[in-house]
Amino acid sequence: MKKNNSRKVKIWGLVSVIWFLIVYAATMTGSSYSKDTAAFIWLALIPLAIGWGIYFIKKN
Numbered sequence: 001m002k003k004n005n006s007r008k009v010k011i012w013g014l015v016s017v018i019w020f021l022i023v024y025a026a027t028m029t030g031s032s033y034s035k036d037t038a039a040f041i042w043l044a045l046i047p048l049a050i051g052w053g054i055y056f057i058k059k060n
Contacts, residue, residue: 009055016052020044 023044027036 012055016048020048 023040027040027043029035
């Protein structure tokens, strides 16, 4: 793996973690009535899974 590619992967990994935490804080904190699990799944988990899935498919 090239060093430049490795650096890009680390940066995008960090961006993914930050995105995940921001969406979690926005959708899952607060009282039990304001937690929105469906929004968390659609805004955080599915885009990250699709994006990293595409990366791993292209890598191989």
